[in-house]
Amino acid sequence: MSETPESSGKADAEDTGVSMVEILEEEERLEADANAVLxxxxxxxxxxxxxxxxxxxxxxxxxxxxxxxxxxxxxxxxxxxxxxxxxxxxxxxxxxxxxxxxxxxxxxxxxxxxxxxxxxxxxxxxxxxxxGLYCICSRPYPDPDDEVDDEMIQCVVCEDWHHGRHLGTVVPDNQEYSEVVCSDCMKRHDFLWAYTLTSQATVLKKEERYTEVDVVASDSSDQASYSMSAGTSSLDASASNVSLGNLSGNSDDPDWSSNDPRFEALVKKYPPRSQVATTSDGRQQPSVDTCLLKDLKSRKYEVKEEAIFLPEGWRKKLCQCVECMTMYKDKGILFLTDDHDTVQSYEERGRQNQVPVSQHDKEVSALSQMNRIQQVELLQGFNDMKSQLSDYLKKFAENGKVVREEDIKEFFSNMQARKRQKTEEGFQYNCK
Structure with missing residues (x-):
């Protein structure tokens, strides 16, 4: 049976309707976000x-x-x-x-x-x-003159907030990136483009002589050995049965991306070779002989005039040799080597610092701090709101309309306006 315009309109209204449960859930989410920030x-x-x-x-x-x-x-x-x-x-x-x-x-x-x-x-x-101004467009947020529904994203370097459409590239889904460096900061620190080679698909070509491979340590159970010599390297990965060749972008071999399980098994085995070196007495110190950044710069990568969206854990891939650490310090971006600097890490600490308090405990605590007159005023205000909300919602029920989120916001906005009007006019309670 075909759908009439009336039934179609009603269905659309139902689709856009918001339940009280959804409103309360959204309020709890916003409160949780605020707690994480503070x-x-x-x-x-x-x-x-x-x-x-x-x-x-x-x-x-x-x-x-x-x-x-x-x-x-x-x-x-x-x-x-x-x-x-x-x-x-x-x-x-x-x-x-x-x-x-x-x-x-x-x-x-x-x-x-x-x-x-x-x-x-x-x-x-x-x-x-x-x-109160943000982005390269230097506009306020929220912007009353901006009719485009656009999210604001913070650059991890300059910490300015940018409209998604002003980053010079398409914003990926939230699940696909962890941090953003804006286009202006990428111009100032264009060496970061070289690190896109460590997160994008890497094609490997089997040859006898090849460049070193970036691998990171962990406690993986896979058995492998990694040996280096002047100009050559060899890696025997018996568990994955693979042999690494010259890093090349034009090989016919299949892509071996950072998401490949074989790659994960290897990168969890070894400490960043550009970060530490073991001396004859067993001490570890920054290596001056190897530099991951120089290795990456020797390959082909593209420098663009746009923002870059970086995956989780990208900071751990930054070279920490003496030369690179000095460069970070001179550029004032040494914080990029610190995982605790991230907003995600900060918010996680905020969540851990929160002491769970039930809504009932909050209400009891708030009431216990009020005197008798304040408690009476609160009760009268609650009953007044309950009565007005009932009358307001009754109109929707009588007309068969769905209550939308903007309807609820309008109700509480009108209540605030009436409250301000009463405050300005002045009122008092007469006790007999």
């Missing part, structure tokens, strides 16, 4: 005495910033204690930042938590995010 940051003490923290939640205060003043950032605790009720710009997280609250960038404010601060924090880095 969980590893101190919400009681100003972080200034701890110096330039590896990573922390930061805010910029528009209320305290004078017109034309230099940008400034405050820690989580100061946002609560010193800037309560102010217009704050959430900066998510920043690395190597020291709290500015109360220093010379806030001439009319004294920090309540740690007033004894130096006038400036010379090592702090600021960008237009501190003014």
């Amino acid at each position: 969980g590893d940051s101190d919400d009681k003490n100003c972080t200034y005495p701890r110096g330039y923290i590896n990573r922390q939640a930061l805010y910029s205060c528009s209320t305290c910033k004078a017109e034309g003043a230099e940008p400034a950032g405050v820690c989580l605790a100061c946002s609560y204690e010193c800037h309560e009720g102010h217009d704050l710009i959430e900066l998510y997280t920043k690395r190597f930042f020291r709290c500015d609250c109360g220093n010379s960038r806030f001439p009319n404010l004294k920090c309540k938590l740690y007033p004894d601060k130096d006038a400036v924090n010379p090592s702090n880095k600021y960008n237009h995010n501190f003014s």
